[in-house]
Amino acid sequence: MRSNLGFFSDEKFRSIFFQTLVVGLFALGLFFVISTTSYNLEKRNIATGWSFLQNPAGFDISFSPFLEFKSTDTHLKVYFVGVLNTLLVSITGCIAATILGFILGIVRLSSNWLLSRLVYIYVEFSRNVPLLLQIILWYSILIQLPRVKQSLQVLDVFYISNRGLYSPRPIFESGFSYVLIAIVLALISSFLINRWAKKRQDKTGQQFPVFSSSIGLIFIIPLILFFILGSPLSFEHPELKGFNFKGGLVIRPEFIAMFLALSIYTAAFISEIVRAGIMSVSKGQREASAAIGLKQTWIMRLIIIPQALRVIVPPLTSQYLNLTKNSSLGIAVGYADLVHGFGGISLNQTGQAIECMAIVMATYLSISLTISFFMNIYNRSIQFKEK
Amino acid sequence: MKKLLSIFAVVAFAFSAHAGTLDDVKNRGFLKCGVTTGLAGFAAPDDSGEWAGLDADMCRAVAVAVFGDRSKVEFITTTGKSRFPTLASGEVDMLARNTTWTISRDVNLGFEFVGVNFYDGQGFMVPSALGVSSATELDGATVCIQTGTTTELNLADFFRLNGISYEALPIETNDEGKENLFAGRCDVYTTDASGLSSTRAAASNPDKWVVLPEIISKEPLGPLVRHGDHQWGDVVRWSLNAMIIAEELGITSENVDAQTSSNVPEVLRLLGVEGNYGEMLELSNDWAYQIIKQIGNYSESYEANVGPDTPLEIARGLNALWTQGGILYAPPFR
Numbered sequence: 001m002r003s004n005l006g007f008f009s010d011e012k013f014r015s016i017f018f019q020t021l022v023v024g025l026f027a028l029g030l031f032f033v034i035s036t037t038s039y040n041l042e043k044r045n046i047a048t049g050w051s052f053l054q055n056p057a058g059f060d061i062s063f064s065p066f067l068e069f070k071s072t073d074t075h076l077k078v079y080f081v082g083v084l085n086t087l088l089v090s091i092t093g094c095i096a097a098t099i100l101g102f103i104l105g106i107v108r109l110s111s112n113w114l115l116s117r118l119v120y121i122y123v124e125f126s127r128n129v130p131l132l133l134q135i136i137l138w139y140s141i142l143i144q145l146p147r148v149k150q151s152l153q154v155l156d157v158f159y160i161s162n163r164g165l166y167s168p169r170p171i172f173e174s175g176f177s178y179v180l181i182a183i184v185l186a187l188i189s190s191f192l193i194n195r196w197a198k199k200r201q202d203k204t205g206q207q208f209p210v211f212s213s214s215i216g217l218i219f220i221i222p223l224i225l226f227f228i229l230g231s232p233l234s235f236e237h238p239e240l241k242g243f244n245f246k247g248g249l250v251i252r253p254e255f256i257a258m259f260l261a262l263s264i265y266t267a268a269f270i271s272e273i274v275r276a277g278i279m280s281v282s283k284g285q286r287e288a289s290a291a292i293g294l295k296q297t298w299i300m301r302l303i304i305i306p307q308a309l310r311v312i313v314p315p316l317t318s319q320y321l322n323l324t325k326n327s328s329l330g331i332a333v334g335y336a337d338l339v340h341g342f343g344g345i346s347l348n349q350t351g352q353a354i355e356c357m358a359i360v361m362a363t364y365l366s367i368s369l370t371i372s373f374f375m376n377i378y379n380r381s382i383q384f385k386e387k
Numbered sequence: 388m389k390k391l392l393s394i395f396a397v398v399a400f401a402f403s404a405h406a407g408t409l410d411d412v413k414n415r416g417f418l419k420c421g422v423t424t425g426l427a428g429f430a431a432p433d434d435s436g437e438w439a440g441l442d443a444d445m446c447r448a449v450a451v452a453v454f455g456d457r458s459k460v461e462f463i464t465t466t467g468k469s470r471f472p473t474l475a476s477g478e479v480d481m482l483a484r485n486t487t488w489t490i491s492r493d494v495n496l497g498f499e500f501v502g503v504n505f506y507d508g509q510g511f512m513v514p515s516a517l518g519v520s521s522a523t524e525l526d527g528a529t530v531c532i533q534t535g536t537t538t539e540l541n542l543a544d545f546f547r548l549n550g551i552s553y554e555a556l557p558i559e560t561n562d563e564g565k566e567n568l569f570a571g572r573c574d575v576y577t578t579d580a581s582g583l584s585s586t587r588a589a590a591s592n593p594d595k596w597v598v599l600p601e602i603i604s605k606e607p608l609g610p611l612v613r614h615g616d617h618q619w620g621d622v623v624r625w626s627l628n629a630m631i632i633a634e635e636l637g638i639t640s641e642n643v644d645a646q647t648s649s650n651v652p653e654v655l656r657l658l659g660v661e662g663n664y665g666e667m668l669e670l671s672n673d674w675a676y677q678i679i680k681q682i683g684n685y686s687e688s689y690e691a692n693v694g695p696d697t698p699l700e701i702a703r704g705l706n707a708l709w710t711q712g713g714i715l716y717a718p719p720f721r
Binding site: 062243340351 | 467468471472491492495497527528529534535539540542543544546547553554555556557558559563566567570572574615
């Protein structure tokens with residue numbers, strides 16, 4: 001029996017109808033939000049526009065390791081300082097979390113009962129305590145370190161206090177660039193040697209000591225060059241002058257707290273991902289490789305890990321994204337990241353909340369999409385290639 | 388579709404178009420007043436959990452003016468950063484939160500400062516063990532500074548002007564500042580001198596801390612409301628003025644009843660015995676009488692919260708009446 005709904009019983013019509021309805025409602029909602037916002041901004045005499053970016057900031061940012069920042073610089077520069085600080089803690093955090101996570105994931109599977117239990121406790125603790133609390137915990141511990149005048153001296157050149165970790169700063173003199181060039185050339189040639197050796201091994205079965213020859217190229221040759229050129233590198237040592245250490249490199253407790261909390265927290269998740277990845281490789285693979293007489297470490301490196309990576313990489317990508325986004329919690333301890341500097345102080349001093357937040361959001365979105373892009377490329381490269 | 392859009396526009400308009408704030412407050416039955424997260428002497432919960440302080444009194448005075456009842460206030464805590472969005476969005480009806488009156492806040496942020504309830508200036512506090520006697524000796528020091536404040540900008544200016552360097556340690560609240568200063572993470576804490584006194588009073592051993600003599604800025608602190616609602620602005624402005632005028636006229640919470648039979652015309656006008664000033668503000672005619680009766684005049688509020696007999700020990704200084712060497716001055720009540 002045909003229904004008397006006519007057109008509505010047509011599947012094609014129905015699908016177009018509902019899709020149009022949803023898009024229409026969404027557009028209407030968007031229009032509602034934008035019109036209300038602009039109406040209210042105007043009514044409350046709140047300034048709008050982007051010209052504030054060129055105005056002098058008027059405040060100082062003390063943690064800016066890559067750019068010199070003065071209070072006469074613009075809000076735009078505040079933004080760049082923030083982006084760099086966000087990237088700094090995110091990238092170092094991702095690297096540390098990955099290394100720690102892989103080690104812990106493998107240890108968790110070890111047959112040593114005590115080790116695997118300890119990792120279990122670590123994972124359950126750091127996964128289940130809010131990250132914000134962990135950041136504050138680390139910071140509270142760090143500011144209880146000795147005061148700057150009573151700094152702990154380590155190895156005669158490092159100083160530890162609640163103002164941070166001070167270390168000598170390397171000063172590159174003329175000629176050091178040759179050493180750098182040598183290192184870059186060595187890296188490239190090691191890579192080429194690696195490819196060549198692999199090809200040769202595939203063809204002839206002959207092996208080549210890739211690892212030791214690469215070490216020789218990357219470390220020994222530049223080192224010899226370094227001494228031939230008369231050691232073109234000196235160090236500026238931190239010195240306690242007045243209130244603070246002058247000179248040297250300093251790593252602030254705000255950064256250390258963020259770095260520790262982010263990498264320890266994320267490493268717990270990564271270790272579980274790694275464990276799941278390794279366990280996803282069927283037991284037969286391990287037994288088969290043992291049967292043909294491969295060493296334990298080789299089984300892991302050549303058989304298990306490459307297959308596990310296919311399972312590991314997609315969720316690993318989302319952990320990198322999480323870590324980057326979580327770095328915005330730096331505001332809790334005054335770490336001068338994007339949200340704290342541009343999305344906080346600039347926003348508050350100019351009052352242009354919508355513009356600042358829009359820029360901050362767009363920036364996080366771009367960073368996240370960039371990470372996804374590269375991780376997807378990597379993911380494709382390790383996927384099982386069907387021939 | 389066009390019709391639908393215009394309906395939406397009208398709805399949007401209706402949502403955002405307020406009745407006056409005064410009517411909103413009256414309909415709601417209590418005042419929402421934005422205060423600090425806790426700054427002794429200005430706004431902080433006392434031993435019994437009641438909000439007390441100069442700013443808290445300002446909130447209560449407005450509540451008394453509107454409702455005749457000092458308890459009709461909800462105190463909403465705001466940080467240096469959240470205060471302006473909180474006021475702009477209508478979360479609070481007014482701010483009495485140690486906020487400095489500046490041109491950009493008055494004009495660009497869309498607020499209206501209605502007066503000054505405390506004339507302050509930015510100072511520095513250091514541990515006395517540091518042996519520093521002037522702010523110009525602070526070259527290279529680490530300075531704790533609340534973000535999003537005028538003090539942050541003044542600090543940068545002061546060090547730039549004197550050609551000395553510093554490291555800023557940004558903090559969000561006064562409590563964070565205390566924690567970092569007491570732990571030695573920063574050498575110096577800078578904020579309004581009154582805030583320093585308040586922080587010092589809260590230290591376990593106040594003598595270990597010294598406030599340096601330099602006052603590097605003008606910080607007129609006062610209540611503010613949203614720009615454009617002049618009726619509400621008038622209510623808050625004159626609640627403050629009433630307390631100042633009461634001090635000028637010598638009316639206190641104790642003698643206010645006797646003063647209703649005074650023969651001074653301005654006293655009678657203020658207390659609502661003569662004239663209809665309450666009606667002009669759309670308040671009851673005894674609004675100012677109630678403020679003085681329930682809160683007291685400016686001097687009483689000052690002495691009880693921040694004056695020399697309190698832990699803050701702040702002398703009247705600039706905050707004395709204009710007739711007594713200060714600059715506190717209210718327009719005439721007529």
